[in-house]
Amino acid sequence: MSQQRIVLVTGATDGIGRQTALELLRRGARVLVHGRTTAKTNAVCEALARESHSNDLVPVAADLSSMSSVRALAAEVAGRVERLDVLLNNAGVFMHERKLTEDGFEMTFAVNHLAPFLLTHLLLPKLRASDGGRIVTVSSIAHNRGQIEFGDLTSERYFHGYTAYATSKLANVLFAYEMGRRLAGTRITSNALHPGVIGTKLLRSGFGMGGGTVAQGAATSVRLAIDPALAEVTCKYFSDEHEEASSKASHDRALQRRLYEVSTKLVGVEGLPDIT
Numbered sequence: 001m002s003q004q005r006i007v008l009v010t011g012a013t014d015g016i017g018r019q020t021a022l023e024l025l026r027r028g029a030r031v032l033v034h035g036r037t038t039a040k041t042n043a044v045c046e047a048l049a050r051e052s053h054s055n056d057l058v059p060v061a062a063d064l065s066s067m068s069s070v071r072a073l074a075a076e077v078a079g080r081v082e083r084l085d086v087l088l089n090n091a092g093v094f095m096h097e098r099k100l101t102e103d104g105f106e107m108t109f110a111v112n113h114l115a116p117f118l119l120t121h122l123l124l125p126k127l128r129a130s131d132g133g134r135i136v137t138v139s140s141i142a143h144n145r146g147q148i149e150f151g152d153l154t155s156e157r158y159f160h161g162y163t164a165y166a167t168s169k170l171a172n173v174l175f176a177y178e179m180g181r182r183l184a185g186t187r188i189t190s191n192a193l194h195p196g197v198i199g200t201k202l203l204r205s206g207f208g209m210g211g212g213t214v215a216q217g218a219a220t221s222v223r224l225a226i227d228p229a230l231a232e233v234t235c236k237y238f239s240d241e242h243e244e245a246s247s248k249a250s251h252d253r254a255l256q257r258r259l260y261e262v263s264t265k266l267v268g269v270e271g272l273p274d275i276t
Contacts, residue, residue: 003131004056006081007225008032008123010064010116011091013044016138016195019214020090020221025052027226032058032077034091064091064115065101067267074122083129086225089116089137092168098159105266106155112168117175118267124188132231133188135179136224139172141194141239144247146170148259153266171259173237173246178256180235182272189234193220196240 007024011017013035021031025048033048035041038061045059058080062073077084092112099107105114120135127133146166155164173192180190195217220241224230237246249255257274264271 005029005085005226006032006083006130007086007088008034008060008077008084009088009090010034010119013040016214016217016221017090018044018048019218020088020225021057022048022052023215023218023222024225025054025057027222028054028056029226030056030058030081032060032080034060034062034073036063037061064111064119065107067103067110067114067118070115070118071122074119077123078126081126084123084126084133085130086134086136087120087123087127088221088225089120089135089172090221091115092138094161094165096161098155098164100154104154106153106159106164108161108164108168109153109155109171112165113171113175114263114267116172117263118269120179121264121269121271127188128186131187133186134225134230135176135188135190136221137172137176137190137192138195138221139176139192139237140165140169142166143169143173143194143250146247146249148174148255150258150262153262170247170250173250174252174256174259175263176237177235177250178260179272181256182260182275183234184275189230189232191224191230191234191236191238192246193224193237194239194244195220 007029009017009021012021012033021033024031033045041059041061045057049055063069095108101110176190176192220238223241236243
């Protein structure tokens with residue numbers, strides 16, 4: 001009998017993340033359900049237990065705009081599980097106005113890129129304890145319009161909600177590829193995905209439009225998390241449950257490396273060595 005999968009899904013109290021957690025529970029996984037507040041996370045876990053007919057879920061709460069809170073989340077997860085088979089970096093925000101976090105970062109960049117960047121590094125020991133750890137990062141087709149401005153990462157000179165969002169989604173793909181490359185030779189893979197144009201709260205707020213169902217949006221995340229056929233697939237980008245090409249910029253090795261090294265300094269974490 002195969003071992004039960006232990007999965008952490010960030011941003012799992014709404015939309016695609018919630019549906020992803022539900023589908024993984026239905027498939028027999030043990031799911032750590034992350035939300036921003038304890039009250040909402042507990043309430044969602046109670047609902048997910050009823051819907052999935054599974055009690056194999058663990059609520060964990062943290063505000064991903066705060067790097068100290070991200071560190072506390074990693075410590076809590078490490079104390080709750082002996083290993084982590086899948087880290088599903090799903091949480092994301094779309095901001096209409098420029099706002100700085102308590103750490104001085106622009107909110108979109110902090111929640112969508114720096115938080116999963118830090119969380120991933122802090123949970124590497126638990127991923128290494130798995131027979132085959134998987135890092136799955138939810139990006140977006142919007143990454144095609146992203147552009148990393150290293151001289152203005154806080155968007156002080158210019159801020160536009162879509163531009164900030166697209167840039168953070170490009171950062172997701174750059175990170176997924178660089179992380180996979182630096183983890184070469186280990187049993188940990190790293191991939192990114194576009195969930196589709198899905199009718200979530202983020203889509204309605206950020207883009208003023210509707211889209212597909214959350215079940216459609218969760219499908220690619222679920223496949224990357226548990227499909228045995230993808231056990232050794234790494235440094236790839238998926239959409240509609242299949243591998244697709246990501247933007248030209250996302251394959252820029254110098255850009256991948258620079259963003260990785262800058263990010264380690266911003267969040268204060270020791271990066272993995274560049275083995276190429």
